[in-house]
Amino acid sequence: MEAPVEWLDPLLLARWQFGLTTLYHYLFVPLTLGMSLVVAIFQTVWYRTGDVKWLHLTRFFGRIFLINFAMGVVTGIVQEFQFGMNWSAYSRFVGDVFGAPLAFEGLLAFFLEATFIGLWIFGWDKLPRLAHLATIWIAALGATLSAYFILAANAFMQNPVGYRMADDGSRAELTDFWALLTNRVSLAAFPHTITAAWMFAAAVVIAISAWHLMRGQNIEMMRKSLRFGLWFMVISFAGVALTGDQLGLQMVATQPMKMASAEALYNTACGADASFSLFSLGTPDGSQEIWSLRVPYLLSFLSTHSLDGCVEGINDLQAQYTAQFGPGDYTPIIWVTYWSFRWMMGLGGAAALLSVAGLWITRAKSRIEMKPWMWRVLVWSAPLPLLGSLVGWIFTEMGRQPWIVFGLMLTEDGVSPSVPGWNVLISLIAFTAIYASLAIVEIGLLITYAQKGPDPLPDPNAPAHPDTVENTPTTVY
Numbered sequence: 001m002e003a004p005v006e007w008l009d010p011l012l013l014a015r016w017q018f019g020l021t022t023l024y025h026y027l028f029v030p031l032t033l034g035m036s037l038v039v040a041i042f043q044t045v046w047y048r049t050g051d052v053k054w055l056h057l058t059r060f061f062g063r064i065f066l067i068n069f070a071m072g073v074v075t076g077i078v079q080e081f082q083f084g085m086n087w088s089a090y091s092r093f094v095g096d097v098f099g100a101p102l103a104f105e106g107l108l109a110f111f112l113e114a115t116f117i118g119l120w121i122f123g124w125d126k127l128p129r130l131a132h133l134a135t136i137w138i139a140a141l142g143a144t145l146s147a148y149f150i151l152a153a154n155a156f157m158q159n160p161v162g163y164r165m166a167d168d169g170s171r172a173e174l175t176d177f178w179a180l181l182t183n184r185v186s187l188a189a190f191p192h193t194i195t196a197a198w199m200f201a202a203a204v205v206i207a208i209s210a211w212h213l214m215r216g217q218n219i220e221m222m223r224k225s226l227r228f229g230l231w232f233m234v235i236s237f238a239g240v241a242l243t244g245d246q247l248g249l250q251m252v253a254t255q256p257m258k259m260a261s262a263e264a265l266y267n268t269a270c271g272a273d274a275s276f277s278l279f280s281l282g283t284p285d286g287s288q289e290i291w292s293l294r295v296p297y298l299l300s301f302l303s304t305h306s307l308d309g310c311v312e313g314i315n316d317l318q319a320q321y322t323a324q325f326g327p328g329d330y331t332p333i334i335w336v337t338y339w340s341f342r343w344m345m346g347l348g349g350a351a352a353l354l355s356v357a358g359l360w361i362t363r364a365k366s367r368i369e370m371k372p373w374m375w376r377v378l379v380w381s382a383p384l385p386l387l388g389s390l391v392g393w394i395f396t397e398m399g400r401q402p403w404i405v406f407g408l409m410l411t412e413d414g415v416s417p418s419v420p421g422w423n424v425l426i427s428l429i430a431f432t433a434i435y436a437s438l439a440i441v442e443i444g445l446l447i448t449y450a451q452k453g454p455d456p457l458p459d460p461n462a463p464a465h466p467d468t469v470e471n472t473p474t475t476v477y
Helices: 010-026 029-049 052-085 088-122 129-158 177-181 184-214 219-254 256-263 298-304 314-325 334-361 372-380 383-398 421-452
Strands: 163-165 172-174 276-282 289-295 403-405
Touching: 010 029, 010 052, 010 383, 010 421, 029 052, 029 129, 029 184, 029 383, 052 088, 052 184, 052 219, 052 421, 088 129, 088 163, 088 172, 088 177, 088 403, 129 177, 129 184, 129 403, 184 219, 184 334, 184 372, 184 383, 184 421, 219 256, 219 298, 219 334, 256 314, 256 334, 276 298, 276 334, 334 372, 334 383
Parallel strands: none
Antiparallel strands: 163 172, 276 289
């Protein structure tokens, strides 16, 4: 019998397709989450101060937010369809549990967000200013709730709770929806994800503001938005660091193999031996180390909050899982987890350091002018937080392998049994081509509106208070 072609393996292709479409969808998620808050803050400042500069900034960044929101909706719908297309065995096994938070996300959070975004778009000339301000805050709340329900579904894959197995063992059944929503992993992952999204929104505000200031355009408004973006970045990074620490503790408690793989730690280590390598040279899987720059005790502290704590190694965990679950390889791809963990931290840290430098340089109005290359650095640094989030998700999902639901179902058992490899390949090529086209449209629209900038300021002698401003157009679209 002829062996199947490896590149037509349905499992391999289904994993590639789900990974690519999920990461593509996530290109839009953090900007939607973060920019909704930015727009709400800008509009609140305008409402409170009557400074028309903040009105124009609200309208300008509101356009960026809406373009991104529309693209996120399109890609998110396709992403969820894959559970029935390529992962039907997984859907049958955990659909009763996994589908519950996704249903709440669609029927409650998304409709809340979409409804109030509509009211915000069309309510500028029709709603009282305070009511109109409330619509953007409620839309931001809806986006945040949407993220939580999705993270609760993902947390079940990392740490299954709130279920029981059916009598025949064929599927998991939901028994405690509250336990599912309050999963320790989702409670830790949610603030980490949200603050990371704020970082990307801050980076976009910084980049757009720097681009206009570099060209001497919209100086008064862009100076304000630049300073806001720099501070927002620093504050958000502090949140990412603190919440990441808590998420790491939960990772050790629920998936110790993931933490061991993040450090390529093959043998259990304690205290000074549980060091953290900032950089290593050696084999791709980390099994043979040539040279490494290490910080003693750091891995122990990150994993246990104790300098004397012990961190279980890959070999010991492999033996433990073999005894518990039967023969098999329960180790993820080590070089992926090792480097994605470091890139995640490094990219986020670089964005924060650039913002600290920007705050120092622009600490006085006389210092707002920078050399051209410094403006360009701020402009091109915009993708750093997004790339950090993307590799963070790669670490999260690849570190769970070979499980699709940790301890319950292997990834190889979740793929649709009746879908041939060529079928998955065709849909993979089609999705990739469509998404590439959508990416060109999205990037083109964002660049066009970003370069256009906000509306010009009115006459400085015009009334400034929101209740008395006249002849200031408030219709956004």
